[in-house]
Amino acid sequence: MRLRFVDKQWQQGQRMVIYGAVFLIMTLLILYSSNSSNELYSPFRDKDFHHAVKHTNLKKWAGKEGYLPVYGNKSMTLHCHRCALVTSSSHVLGTQAGEEIDRTECVIRMNDAPTSGYESDVGNRTSVRIVAHSSVFRVVRKPAEFLNRSESPAIIFWGPSSKIGRDAKGTLYRLIHRVSMTFSNLAFFVVSPSKMLKFDTLFQKETGQDRKKSQSWLSTGWFTMVIAIEMCDNIKVYGMVPPSHCGKHPQPKRMPYHYYKPRGPDECITYLQNERGRRGSHHRFITEKQVFARWAKMYNITYTNPTW
Template sequence: VLFSLFPDKDHYSDASPSRCRTCAVVGNSGNLIGSHYGALIDSQDFVIRMNEGPTKGFEQDVGSKTTHRVIYPESAVDMDETTHLILLPFKILDLQWLISIFTTRHIDLTYTYVKPSIKADRNKVMILHPAFMKYIYESWLQSNGGYPSTGFISLIFALHICDEVSVFGFGPTKDGVWHHYFDDFSSDSNGGPHDGGSEGEVISQLHQKHRITTYKGWE
């Protein structure tokens, strides 16, 4: 059922006209607030956002364009017809949910409530292969932490499909606080199952080697 609904395609090869030249990977850090990065983000060929990170009301700082949104069922939001839905499958039920939102709409519970249906273009659905996630965990993070964060997976995905990768909205604010730009409160999101230290070190090295350009919002 999965492959009949979402047939496999060679999306981004070097010779393809859809080859990505410039890409913005937009995280959800509070360091985007007041950054005025919106126009710079929207000028990129691809703009990859993750989970529920909104644009409405934050356009000046985060832009309005979204070509790809990386989600799992518990973080799903509606998307317009220009956006690719990229699913991070952590369990079999995630794949079943993906089928369900376009067909029977009967799955509304995983370990928490999930939306039984979302607005999205089924012709723009992509699924990150678990082997790719395993490769990121083992090769890029040396198996540190429980599993890679959505942001880190999105960044490595971008490195594989785009020539130039710019990174926005990762890391803490200037004051060292970890929170989302769309939250009204501060919460430490550097803990949990991800190894924020290892991910941050890899991102720093990639920036120093000019493989990516990192925009911190306050430098």
């Protein structure tokens, strides 16, 4: 009986050793995978860009035919000498830049960023608003803020054709079409499927990363910056932080991601989590900003609040 007991103990010990070895190997694999993913999705360094990118002349790349009117036969022909691109970042708060923004020839805004109640910092005029498919409902449910304006701005919707394409005939497209018929003073456009592919190709050329393979979603900021370059000779960007901002030591103070959502998520946490995210698709905000920094020298772009 004693021999059997010792033999049983020895077998149990062997199993424990095997389990321990398997656990160790799995842990190492997870760590390796994590490190590899962080390296893949970490912001590109300048030297990486020089080897990876193929520069695109966005003035020649631009194609106004890529913006399809939702209702009627309007065309996207807006051209401005000077533009103010107002971000949704809380860095615009307290800047008192509203009057300067409103004096600018064309003012570009994103998604459902409001002006009411924030006029002293972000101004009140809107010439073009770029809206992601995920923000359509938030925009159209507040017509007094976004649609009933004396100025006649253009509103450009971007998203997968399955969501907002003419052939989709889904809820979003029907909603956009109905709103465009109701507010005929506004010019509503959707980015064409071929133009959407060009935005993807541009991201790959400028970063060396395939958007889909790297599990990335382009941000509204990416679309807005490219559209601004297409239509503007000079661009002043308000509230966008530089690509190195969230990597500072000590960490920057907490700032809400959106200026109109003071209790919303922290900006830097949002940027870093998206940049390093491995499961599911994420925006690569910091990588995009590294591209924007390079574009500044090519397309007369200046950044303020903060200054780059």
